[in-house]
Amino acid sequence: MTESSLDKFPKTASGINGLDEIMQGGFPTGRPVLICGGPGCGKTLFSVQFLVNGIIEHDEPGVFMSFEETAKDLSLNVKSLGFDLEELQESGKLKVDHVHIERSEIEETGEFDLEALFIRLNHAIDSIGAKRVVLDTVEALFGGIDNDGILRAELRRLFSWLKKKGVTTVITGERGKQSFTRQGLEEYVSDCVILLDFRVIDQIATRRLRIVKYRGSMHGTNEYPFLINENGISVIPVTSLNLTYGSSTEVVSTGLQQLDESLDQGGLYRGSSTLITGSAGTSKTILAAHFAMASINREEPVLFFSFEESPEQLIRNMDSIGIDFRTHLESGLLHIKASRPSLQGLEMHLIRFYNALEELKPKTVIVDPISSLITIGSSSEVRAMLIRLLDTLKNKQINAVFTALTQANFKDKGDLTVEAISSLSDAWIDLNNNRKNRRQNRTMRIVKARGMGHNPEAQEFRITDKGFHFSMPTEQMTDTTN
Template sequence: MDQVGGAPAPSGDSALALAKVPSGIQGLDEITAGGLPKGRPTLVVGKAGSGKTLFAMQFLVNGAVHYDEPGVFVSFEETAEDLVKNVRSLGFDLPGLIEEEKLSIDYVRIEKSEIEETGEYDLDGLFIRLGYAIDSIGAKRVALDTIEVLFSGLSNEGIIRAELRRLLSWLKEKGVTAVVTGESGQGECLTRHGLEEYVSDAVILLDHRVTNQISTRRLRIVKYRGSTHGTNEYPFLITAREGIVIMPVTTLGLEHEALEDRVSTGIERLDAMLGGRGYYRGSSVLISGAPGSGKTSFAAAFADAACRRGERCLYFAFEESPSQIVRNMRSIGIDLQAWIDAGNLEIRSSRPTAYGLETHLATMLRDVQIFRPDAVVVDPISSLITVGSEADTKAMLIRFVDYLKVNQITGLFTDLTRADGSPEQARIEMSSLMDVWILLKFIESGSERDRGLYILKSRGMAHSNQVREVIITDEGIDLADVYLGPGGVLTGSARYISEMEEGEEVRNREDELRARRIEADRKRKVLEARIAALQAECQGVQTEFDRFSRELDRKKRAQSEERGHLARMRQADRAAREHDREQ
């Protein structure tokens, strides 16, 4: 089916590059690198209700309005009046365009029961009508919707096939760019009647799948001769304002610029844990946690912080209505309504089961494109898994995250993990997309559950490895250090009690120290007193001795004086006087 072994597509700026005309359909010109092949027919294949007619009409209307290329719409199924009515809601003013000779609608009516075939014929009638319409308004674009009706309206298939071949080569000769629509066929055949045999330059497949009662529209370029093109299936929307809008997000690669700029998490202590400055701008953050662990509160704090910086935040909610979120967050001191009123915040709530993943993605991307936020919250991504498989959801999120990164939008995603079981394992797939992964986990102790916060990873920044206890109060979210005691990590009342106990112990120790100091002081004083007493005693002894010694001297002197006096009195001999002198 696809182009096999074809020559490599010429590069976009080469002179040989295939000339293209812009379709003006949002996103299509990006994935086809310019639009549909100029002057050639493009086959648009799809089942009933897949948007073929709208595609063809948008191609013509855009041509007429934006590119000065008038167009002829040949309808084999719907009357001109029906067509006018059907696209009026999209803002297409067909009667006005017809009036200005920018558009011509020709309804070709074929009713098998009204026509008898008697011999050979050809479809010159169609050629002439079409040729006349093209010439009268100078049309550059043509839509044939759905030409396969010929097969049911006429019975000679040989003639129809020959005429189709002739018609398409005639259109090429005329140099008009044509969109030919066809019903998808079964099995090998792309279209029910093998139209691809005649329209071989470009084939676009519109798919409308319903899985689990949920419909998703996808577009794929099956073939584009001589041109590069995105080969993926692209989700598309049929919106009330713009008609078909294709989201060519899968073309994005991992080429986004990493920013050094940081944005606050909205929680001071958490900023501190993330190297003091919060998340990187343009990064993606996953907050996973059990029900009631405070994921939405974290998301709201983040949104609030963004708005506080004067930025814009888009909040996708899959579980709560905007007013419910506003009310609930007011209870923890976050006033989101003020930001909604100021136009900084927009909350988009939708049930995950409202539409398929692709449609969710496309809608979300469209919202982001229109609102141009600096920060986006998706709360929670786990809800989307109810719509598709985990693999599909991941694929969708990769595209969404890529889109946000390229546009330097910080994304915060919450993820509900089961209350039991290991959250790390449950969402391991999702976490690889994320730059920061914060886990909110209940810590049970002393018959109560407290919220613990773990930073499981944070790419490109120093971050705390400490567990913190999340305390949600009327004034917001705060993080507390957990008590790391001999019995492990303690939180809540247990932490409080432990802290008290520890405090008491400290106090006791201080008391003892004080008491001992006093005791020591006292003992020291006693000893000092004793020392003083002994010194005094010692001094007393010395004084006694000195006094005794002086007394003795005095006595000796007195004795000798007395003896001299006696000797003189007894006329003692010289010898005696000598003896006295020696004394």
């Protein structure tokens, strides 16, 4: 949306990481937003985060009116995520009100209305000057009412009343069997409807979010993965990132002189992505470690994600070839995050990447190896994840290095990952082991290097106690194709 459009259609920050990007600014200010979904999908947490972040980040007081959980239970349930509702209530910025409704006591009559609720809610809003309101969950109000006419009239009156109060309201609702909510009416009178979904695929739990409608505003229409961790809810935009990032002309060293000399510019462009491929034992991790050391020598922090080796094993192995990771780990220039891919789904790994980027502000990121990710997702899913990660790294001008296993008898596994990332990478370096004159012969070949000429010939190298050691340099042959 343009700036002038936003002025005509004011929006309120949702407080959910990544969601405002999809909604092009946030929730519609002063209008009701319906959050619907099945049990355990995160509706209540979603609404609590909306209120808490509104108070902390925008100084907008909020009211949470619950029809199911008591204030004590609600506070206890969200405390593990760092949300201290009791402290916010004591500060006068938050009011939590539990309204007990006994469905057996509700009688369907032509005079049924929500007047008592309006009075109670109006008092709560005015007492703290609330700008945000949550009603959790709306089904409790109409559990004993079967007359659609009464339901529709009272829902419209409720939503109209909230609009007149000028508060941005989040209303949660349980998903129905054949509609977005049990009553099937709330979505028609809401200005914005967001559907949350919790599913298990191949024994891996995933959560998805979709904006069903948003009156008066452009918005993303895909399904977006979202996660619940110790920092609350985070949404991962899938296609919202556009190819609008800049391209640096600054060249940085790869950490190996002969590799730099094989590139016309004497290195690779800052913020570029490099794919290192090869079969098992071709020294992919060692080459990635040289990239890491080049960044450290520039005093630029490195974030190293390892899917196969623990930090201690990686430190020991690099130490055997003269690369001192431990010293730089202690100095804070190197950060190693290690886990098995199967520990969590692709979305959780991606959020882990995002959180580490925000916390550590690295200049170089290494993922070793991305081929391990194929064990927890299809080639298309891995590709989608890596596209999002690559776009993020490029937007932040972070050097990216990915390693991937390729082996003739594992083409159905390793090569799928290469296909998923090779066309997206700016540079591609392939390592190979073969037998020549009864001895093992290691070679390195630059498959491509976008934006610069390079030597396409295979170059022999050995691994010594000082890392990569190239054989006598061959005559430079420059390939200007990219």
